Amino acid sequence: MKNYLLLLLLIVLNHQVEAQRIEYDIFNNLEYESKEKDYSAYLKKDVFDNIIFSDSNGNELTFHEDYLEQEYENLVGDKEQEMDFFxxxxYRYRFESGYKASFDINISNEVIIEDNRNNRIEFGTDIFGYPTYEEKRNETEISIKRDVSGNLEYISGKEQAFLKKDIFGKWNYSDSSGNEFEFGKPAWRMLKKTYVSEEKILLFLLKNFLH
Structure with missing residues (x-):
């Protein structure tokens, strides 16, 4: 999953963060200070080639080397991309306070994001190449994954939803709120054209019917 969303935000960010106040220090790390001098931030590389963002609000985010290589290809060493990332x-954390998070890759090549607010996100692919997603927010666990038949299931606490393909090749959606839909081939082709993957179709259905 490549993080190209930065490109969509840069036009806005360039107007909100004074580019002339971001510069490299003598150690080749990035630093920023607001015009009012009431906020400062730093982007530094440690001895393990991890990148650490910190600021005067007590926020600290650690992006491990493996995560950067997988999710932000060619970021390290490209000054323009580093500046945009910074x-x-x-922009994202200036009005946060005391937030600490770690972005890493585990031995199964899954992305692991953990923070100091008892949140954890884990996503990757299963042995069949299907995307997997698991999230924990406080005491609520959320997961989206495939069963052995390739059907999608969503679980969030007591909420559940399923996107299944029957023996006739038709896809069906059902959830714990009592919604049930069967998609004919024309409707399914339209959904696939719009959302591309079954996972994104499921997210669309969840947003509009379960939540």
């Missing part, structure tokens, strides 16, 4: 982090 601008995004300033």
């Amino acid at each position: 601008r995004y982090l300033i």
Whole structure:
């Protein structure tokens, strides 16, 4: 999953973060100070080639080397991309306080994001190449995954939803709120054209019917 969303935000960010106030220090790390001098931020590389974002609000985000290589290809060493990444982090966390998070890759090549607010996100692919997603927010666990038949299931606490393909090749949606839909081939082709993957179709259905 490549993080190209930065490109969509840069036009806005360039107007909100004064580019002339971001510069490299003598150690080749990035630093920023607001015009009012009431906020400062830093983007530094440690001895393990991890990148650490920190600021005067007590926020600290650690992006491990493996995560950067997988999710932000060619970021390290490209000064323009590093600058854009730094601008995004300033924009995203300037009004946060005391937030700490780690972005890493585990031995199964899954992305692991954990923070100091008892949140954890884990996503990757299963042995069949299907995307998997698991999330924990406080005491609620959320997961989207495939069963052995390739059907999709969503679980969030007591909420559940399923996107299944029957023996006739038709896809069906059902959830714990009592919604049930069967998609004919024309309707399914339209959904696939719009959302591309079954996972994104499921997210669309969840947003509009379960939540």
